[in-house]
Amino acid sequence: MKSNDKGIHLKIKNLKKAFGNVEVLKGINLNIPSGEFVAIVGKSGCGKSTLLRHIAGLEKESDGEIFQNSERLGSINKHARFMFQDARLLPWERVLENIGVGLGLKDNWKEQALLSLKQVHLEERASDWPSVLSGGQRQRVALARALATKPKLLLLDEPLGALDALTRIEMQELIETIWKEQQFTAVLVTHDVAEAITLADRVILIEDGQVSMDIRVTLPRPRERGGNAFGKLESKVLSQVMKKNQQPLLEDVTTV
Ligand SMILES: Nc1ncnc2c1ncn2[C@@H]1O[C@H](COP(=O)(O)OP(=O)(O)OP(=O)(O)O)[C@@H](O)[C@H]1O
Ligand SMILES: [Mg+2]
Structure with missing residues (x-):
């Protein structure tokens, strides 16, 4: 095992x-x-x-x-980090900031958030608003947010x-x-x-x-x-x- x-x-x-x-x-x-x-x-x-x-x-x-x-x-x-059926992104924050929230918007959060966004293949959407993303893309952002802190x-x-x-x-x-x-x-x-x-x-x-x-x-x-x-x-x-x-x-x- x-x-x-x-x-x-x-x-x-x-x-x-x-x-x-x-x-x-x-x-x-x-x-x-x-x-x-x-x-x-x-x-x-x-x-x-x-x-x-x-x-x-x-x-x-x-x-x-x-x-x-x-x-x-x-x-x-x-x-622990959670991911739900709905992405639960903040509509007033751009994609990168939404991931940064998981990192407390502290230290080198932008770098880390971008790395997470790359993992889900959405780096080119970093400055978009959540509202212009498809449902699948929003879930990928939610996944990047959940993983940004490298949870166990x-x-x-x-x-x-x-x-x-x-x-x-x-x-x-x-x-x-x-x-x-x-x-x-x-x-x-x-x-x-x-x-x-x-x-x-x-x-x-x-x-x-x-x-x-x-x-x-x-x-x-x-x-x-x-x-x-x-x-x-x-x-x-x-x-x-x-x-x-x-x-x-x-x-x-x-x-x-
Ligand atoms: N805060 C709460 N107060 C009262 N009852 C609750 C509370 N949370 C859950 N329950 C009840 O506990 C039971 C289990 O709920 P739960 O949400 O865990 O089910 P689930 O297996 O996730 O269902 P689903 O597949 O529909 O999401 C349900 O009968 C629900 O009404
Ligand atoms: Mg349930």
Whole structure:
């Protein structure tokens, strides 16, 4: 199992969260080694975003603990950056400044912001306003902003959900390329099982507030959709998501 110091090792122990008397997370246990790319799938409302917010330190757990490199997470997670379905750019700032915001607009922020913009192939749009960019370009700026500080943990909450199929595949390739280069830990929430299998080392299903499937994807990267092995894995995950298979599917991936 791979491990590095460019990412963060996450350990989630018996995490529970209730909103009022509704228990959303009912004891999540996860061990994510540094540098791993994990995808989380599950039906709408099952608690995926709630779990990500806990990992980001934005939510107080009802019970349980989260550890990062063996240190208990008690407040905002300084190692984590978020990317959402909408780019959430500041409309009154130009593209470069939007990335600079992630850097606190301090020191040599322009240089760093430009480097990040280059990574997403948008350097020529540095002085544009967000409003003149396409949806895909805005998401690339959001990715550059999230990565500008070289985070050890990238949290992706359906970041490609609003994009057309082709742009989506391009973005998946870009995310994979940058993840390979920077080797951060990545946790991606997605509704798209094919996307999960394309990008992740491991696919996790949350159901009824718990992890009901945890399987490793060992297909060589970059992964070609439509291949036999890819298709088999996709049907296996889909049948689990659609509950055609009632048995929990927890492969031995919990040890580091
Ligand atoms: N701040 C809150 N107060 C009360 N209930 C909340 C709060 N945040 C989330 N919930 C509830 O917790 C449940 C899980 O929400 P969450 O947003 O985590 O789901 P999700 O799996 O991300 O869904 P989707 O796929 O639709 O984004 C939902 O029933 C939601 O209404
Ligand atoms: Mg959500």
